[in-house]
Amino acid sequence: MTFLYNLLVVLHFIGLASVVGGFLVQMRSAEKGVNPAMLHGALTQLVTGLLMVGLIEMGMVEETLDMAKISVKLAITLVITVLAFVGRKKPLPQTGLWGAIGGLAIVNIVIAVFWA
Numbered sequence: 525m526t527f528l529y530n531l532l533v534v535l536h537f538i539g540l541a542s543v544v545g546g547f548l549v550q551m552r553s554a555e556k557g558v559n560p561a562m563l564h565g566a567l568t569q570l571v572t573g574l575l576m577v578g579l580i581e582m583g584m585v586e587e588t589l590d591m592a593k594i595s596v597k598l599a600i601t602l603v604i605t606v607l608a609f610v611g612r613k614k615p616l617p618q619t620g621l622w623g624a625i626g627g628l629a630i631v632n633i634v635i636a637v638f639w640a
């Protein structure tokens with residue numbers, strides 16, 4: 525199970541790279557918006573994060589969780605995911621949606637690293 529958990533951690537980092545990469549790559553674009561990398565990255569974060577929590581809660585890996593931290597990250601990720609779906613149906617530019625998703629993803633990284 526440790527292998528599966530570590531695999532999920534790797535996918536969690538790839539999801540992170542996808543959301544933030546999809547955000548950063550448009551930094552100088554006049555037509556900013558939600559791209560597939562941001563949407564799929566957000567979904568990856570949601571699914572891998574929940575699966576990791578599931579494995580820990582079922583006692584299959586020896587990790588401890590701060591549920592307050594996880595709850596805040598989950599809430600932020602749900603907002604990111606909803607915003608990414610909203611952006612799919614809107615014409616460009618979507619500078620507000622783009623900025624909100626990128627900013628919230630970076631907030632989640634800060635929470636993941638600094639919330640002890």
Ligand code: HEM
Nearest residue numbers: 540569570573574576577594597598601629632633636637
């Ligand atoms: C945009 C959304 C997210 C970002 C950017 C993100 C970022 C990160 C980062 C950078 C780590 C590594 C932390 C470290 O090892 O010090 C991490 C770990 C983890 N994340 Fe996320 N995460 C996101 C969403 C979620 C969600 C929605 C969940 C679960 C509901 C989740 C659950 C976890 C768990 C269980 C770990 C490993 C244990 C821990 O370090 O707390 N993450 N995440």
